[in-house]
Amino acid sequence: MSAVLQAEGLGKKYGKRWALSGCTLDIPEGRIVGLVGPNGAGKTTLLNLAVGQIEPSAGSIRVLGGSPASGPEQLAKVGYVAQDTPTYAGLSIAEHLKLGARLNPGWDGALARERIERLGLDPAHRAGKLSGGQRAQLALTLGIAKRPELLILDEPVAALDPLARREFLQGLMEAAVENSLSVVLSSHLVSDLERMCDYLIVLVKSRVQVAGDVDELLAAHHRLTGPRRDAATLPADQHVVSESHTDRQSTFIVRTDGPIHDPAWTVGRIGLEDLVLAYMTPAPTRPTLEAIR
Template structure:
């Protein structure tokens, strides 16, 4: 099975500033993948490179085995719901479906109409008069009815209220199951991804801090609490993700394939949110940078 997305040393430069640099990444197909990271980590740049909206300044990227936006065939295989879910304000909902039907050979009009009906969207209404949630749903409808193999969504719910957010993600999940879509979804909120994704990538400063199956990640990460201790003295198979110390106590989040047997530690579970935060906040490069500032 070809990977959904393969990046090798991928970089994108704007003027002198690198928005993404030396990013190496493999995303499996057939999964719902959450891409999470702080603002400025390069998520949007990475996704725009994946759909061919941008051309890389360095390295290479392949999506479903092909070069992004390399001809109509590749474009048809990859759907994209861009940040802020843009739609044509002056065009009606029905016009958008017509646009989709005219520009996509694989367009599935039945799905599109069925989705509109379920959402209660009036086809005659102009997209500019829709609420943010409805506009996002319209953009999602275009992405799904195109019948791509891979659907990429860039912060699709960032601007939505919690209710619209949940509804949107629910629709996305249903479509992913129904059409066996691969999905890559970015967000800076872990809670959005927790319910939706079965695979998680944490991207910080263009680097993949951790990537893997959500269940595996949860099973291999542990919170250790015990008397104060230097993390360097831990066994070699226990990788420290984050550490915090008081005068007498140390709290560590570690990654370990095996079970933790040291009786000095109280071993606890790590939730997905804490896990992501541990990777996002306590990275060596970032802490040194902050020390310099």
């Protein structure tokens, strides 16, 4: 299977601050990829690098085998719905579709018109007068109708109410299936992505914490609950993602490919939300642990 997005040591620096660093990814084709992380983690930076809005300060990135935004062909292959779903406030919906038709050789006018009709939008309506949900739908329509191979969306539902959120994601899923699109979608909420993603990237503090197939990730992560003990005493193949302790009990979220034999543990599976939260919560520092004893 060929890769949709390959990054090698990718980094982007703004002034002295690294907004993204040491990012190595290999996302296979045909996936719905969820990019999760808290605000300011570097999600937008990564996506802007992927569509070529910005250039990397370190490392390299290839999208669908090409350098991002390197030319019209590359731009045509990648659809982008940017943060806050920008549209031209002064232009009508019909004019947005005309814009898409004029600027994209692969434009699917029938698809675009049909989507606008299905959404119940009036083509003569100015984009500036649309609700947030309608504007997001318009931006999505522009992204889909250019017939890309990969569609990238940066927090498209962040500003939407729950109903508009669900409608948007539903529309996105349908389009992804109908057009066999690869999709990369970012959000700071796992719940948005849980139902649709089959590949997950967790980005915290400008670094990729974990990336992989959702099913494989869920199979490899376990919640271990048992009598209190130190993380260092766990077997070497069990990588501790997060830990929490009470006076007598310890809870670890570990990642391991092997089975867990220790009978002292109650082993539980974890959901996607817990998994992401485990990576987002900073592990307690050792000195604090020592102090408790």
